[in-house]
Amino acid sequence: MNIAQQIVGVNERLGNFAVPQMQGTTRYIFDALDGVNAANSGYSFFQGVSNRVFPLSNINQNRFEAGESLAVQGIQLFTIATYSSATHSSAIAVPGAFPTTAVVNLFIGNQRVLKNIELGVYSLSALGKSLVPTATAAQTGVGIFLETPLVIPPQVEFFVTAQISTAIATTSKVFCALWGTGTLLNPKENY
Amino acid sequence: MQNLPFAAQQEQVNKFLEATRQLGAQMDGSQGTTRIIYDTQDITTAPTTSYDFFSAVSSKTFPATNITDNRFEPGEGMVIKEIIISNIQTTTPAAVVNTFLGATLVNVLIGNNRVIKDLPLWAFGGLTAVNNLNPTNSTNTTGIRLLTNLVIPPQVQFICNLRTPLSPAAAQGITFRVYFKGYGKLFNPRNNY
Numbered sequence: 108m109n110i111a112q113q114i115v116g117v118n119e120r121l122g123n124f125a126v127p128q129m130q131g132t133t134r135y136i137f138d139a140l141d142g143v144n145a146a147n148s149g150y151s152f153f154q155g156v157s158n159r160v161f162p163l164s165n166i167n168q169n170r171f172e173a174g175e176s177l178a179v180q181g182i183q184l185f186t187i188a189t190y191s192s193a194t195h196s197s198a199i200a201v202p203g204a205f206p207t208t209a210v211v212n213l214f215i216g217n218q219r220v221l222k223n224i225e226l227g228v229y230s231l232s233a234l235g236k237s238l239v240p241t242a243t244a245a246q247t248g249v250g251i252f253l254e255t256p257l258v259i260p261p262q263v264e265f266f267v268t269a270q271i272s273t274a275i276a277t278t279s280k281v282f283c284a285l286w287g288t289g290t291l292l293n294p295k296e297n298y
Numbered sequence: 299m300q301n302l303p304f305a306a307q308q309e310q311v312n313k314f315l316e317a318t319r320q321l322g323a324q325m326d327g328s329q330g331t332t333r334i335i336y337d338t339q340d341i342t343t344a345p346t347t348s349y350d351f352f353s354a355v356s357s358k359t360f361p362a363t364n365i366t367d368n369r370f371e372p373g374e375g376m377v378i379k380e381i382i383i384s385n386i387q388t389t390t391p392a393a394v395v396n397t398f399l400g401a402t403l404v405n406v407l408i409g410n411n412r413v414i415k416d417l418p419l420w421a422f423g424g425l426t427a428v429n430n431l432n433p434t435n436s437t438n439t440t441g442i443r444l445l446t447n448l449v450i451p452p453q454v455q456f457i458c459n460l461r462t463p464l465s466p467a468a469a470q471g472i473t474f475r476v477y478f479k480g481y482g483k484l485f486n487p488r489n490n491y
Contacts, residue, residue: 130413133444135428165416181426286421298408
């Protein structure tokens with residue numbers, strides 16, 4: 108089963124039969140929280156995202172609009188060090204140096220679909236073969252490609268919880284990103 | 299970038315032909331090709347954080363762009379497979395990779411339909427690569443290999459909008475060039491090569 112078929116199958120089981128006519132796209136959503144200056148702190152991303160404005164997030168609420176969905180194919184955490192809302196000019200960095208441990212859960216519609224997966228040491232020490240590739244710079248976040256796409260249908264709440272072993276300055280922002288193949292509302296022609 | 303396997307090539311051709319058929323354009327006999335189109339814009343000139351690319355190419359000349367209109371001629375079209383955004387300014391170019399400028403959101407509209415919605419430059423490379431086929435990047439250039447095929451049929455307008463997280467005054471030295479690269483069709487009234 109390919110990713111498009113999984114998006115269609117999940118949506119049809121929820122009664123969304125128009126999804127095959129929606130516009131296919133590449134989607135990347137993110138949310139940012141203030142750093143917590145204590146070790147082993149917990150973060151809850153995408154909940155309360157309606158209170159955050161761009162560039163802290165690129166979505167308005169933690170559920171997709173009608174016709175929109177996302178097959179999550181990758182997940183990532185990164186930080187903006189000493190975030191300045193005036194200039195937004197800070198460099199992006201890893202949320203703490205090796206051996207930061209970051210354990211992540213993804214919930215879709217009251218169901219946990221990622222359970223305590225570890226992104227920190229796994230990425231920072233390049234343990235696996237499914238790491239998010241980077242360009243010229245060293246690894247600038249911690250993240251992986253998932254082994255199976257996880258479909259977020261329209262109108263269903265989702266959120267990510269993370270526990271990070273490293274204390275992160277309260278002046279920094281911690282970002283979480285989800286990305287993959289998606290659909291956009293398209294009542295007419297499909298391009 | 300390696301050559302795509304035949305199945306992936308055929309998928310983009312099939313989607314292109316289906317989308318153009320829906321619009322009444324029969325393009326099976328047109329010449330297949332690879333298209334790379336681009337538009338360039340200096341984003342330090344106006345006090346705004348929203349920039350439309352391709353919308354004003356008719357008033358630009360080479361080397362700012364390589365197309366004359368933001369719609370393809372009859373018999374021409376393309377499938378967007380890659381979007382590349384490069385800061386081509388030669389004097390003190392600001393890095394677009396691994397800086398907060400990476401939060402810049404990209405939207406692509408084809409025929410009044412938004413087909414890419416708020417895709418940040420972070421997704422393009424450097425920080426994140428949503429696809430392990432993403433092009434190679436530098437600190438000034440970032441690119442993405444899309445996960446789906448996006449068809450631009452002939453005679454349908456297209457626009458790429460960039461929304462930056464900071465005002466141009468704070469971002470020094472930015473002249474963005476936006477490239478669309480992918481499979482295309484050229485008008486061909488006779489033989490197909």
